[in-house]
Amino acid sequence: MSMTYTTRDVGGVTIVDLSGKITLGEGGVTLREEVRKLLGEGKKKIVLNLADVNYIDSSGLGELVSAYTAVKNGGGELKLLNLTSKVRDLLVITKLVTVFDVKDNEAAAVSSFA
Amino acid sequence: MTLESELSSVDPVEAKAEGLAREAGFDEDTSSQIAMVVREAVINAILHGNKKDPAKQVQVSYELNAEALRIKIADEGPGLDPDSVPDPLAPENILRSSGRGIFLMKAIMDEVHFHQLNPGTEIEMIKYRVKKELSA
Numbered sequence: 548m549s550m551t552y553t554t555r556d557v558g559g560v561t562i563v564d565l566s567g568k569i570t571l572g573e574g575g576v577t578l579r580e581e582v583r584k585l586l587g588e589g590k591k592k593i594v595l596n597l598a599d600v601n602y603i604d605s606s607g608l609g610e611l612v613s614a615y616t617a618v619k620n621g622g623g624e625l626k627l628l629n630l631t632s633k634v635r636d637l638l639v640i641t642k643l644v645t646v647f648d649v650k651d652n653e654a655a656a657v658s659s660f661a
Numbered sequence: 662m663t664l665e666s667e668l669s670s671v672d673p674v675e676a677k678a679e680g681l682a683r684e685a686g687f688d689e690d691t692s693s694q695i696a697m698v699v700r701e702a703v704i705n706a707i708l709h710g711n712k713k714d715p716a717k718q719v720q721v722s723y724e725l726n727a728e729a730l731r732i733k734i735a736d737e738g739p740g741l742d743p744d745s746v747p748d749p750l751a752p753e754n755i756l757r758s759s760g761r762g763i764f765l766m767k768a769i770m771d772e773v774h775f776h777q778l779n780p781g782t783e784i785e786m787i788k789y790r791v792k793k794e795l796s797a
């Protein structure tokens with residue numbers, strides 16, 4: 548199954564609810580395009596909700612990093628919400644957990660933006 | 662198993678690896694990780710080794726015995742020096758969008774060996790069914 552997503556606005560923060568796989572040629576490019584679109588619309592407070600992402604590979608990790616960098620370079624902030632154990636394990640192994648601001652609670656994620 | 666150098670070859674190999682990992686007795690998360698790094702190795706072989714050249718193939722073999730699950734993936738590319746791959750944990754590399762595949766293989770499997778072929782590279786990955794006792 549490839550990745551699907553929906554976006555919603557909560558208190559001025561854009562939450563992207565992702566579902567499925569973020570892998571080479573499946574979810575990765577889609578995620579990159581969506582983040583660029585949001586930045587183009589001036590939406591700079593972005594939360595990627597990964598609760599339903601059950602699979603990610605190194606390309607998918609790269610896409611998360613690209614999204615993080617693009618938002619940061621655009622003057623915004625990107626945070627991660629609700630990591631599954633599989634995704635969390637890979638973020639820990641690759642030390643990317645030290646790069647991302649990771650939240651386990653949506654309300655806390657929204658209120659954490661300045 | 663012989664694969665064509667195209668990305669549609671990847672999913673069946675990954676599924677086979679996950680099935681063997683479960684058969685070996687690894688739990689669901691570990692089996693998923695083993696399958697994921699096999700996927701990484703096959704993608705590397707197709708994209709970076711064979712460079713999607715339809716004249717080149719990828720060979721995959723599996724061995725499950727009482728001791729371990731052993732998977733070998735060989736390409737026909739120009740060869741790979743694993744020591745030349747930058748450390749993805751280094752501060753200057755942590756924000757790179759690629760370069761984590763081999764690191765993940767080493768992190769998740771118990772042993773990863775690179776054998777230079779003529780031409781090509783074979784990656785041998787081993788996961789022990791029972792952890793080896795550390796020698797005193």
